[in-house]
Amino acid sequence: MIMEREIFNLQLSVEATSAYILMCSLQEKGKILTDETISPYWQGTDEQLKTAIVELKERNIIQENTSSEKPRYVIKKQCDWSK
Secondary structure (H helix, E strand, C coil): CCCCHHHHHCCCCHHHHHHHHHHHHHHHCCCCCCHHHHHHHCCCCHHHHHHHHHHHHHCCCEEEECCCCCCEEEECCHHHCCC
């Protein structure tokens, strides 16, 4: 997964942009994106992370897969994002 630079043109909050960059970095390292794998690297509050994830889901940048015991996040292709 390569970080899409278009993320900077979407006028997202700083927190949502930061969460996206963090998720891309973790995914490149082979990590499964869950709250448990993301939060140790997050520098803000838990509430800021939750709000950022909601914003990313609302803009169709990430998708939450709840079919497993722990929700997982999937970064969607740029062509699927809501502008």
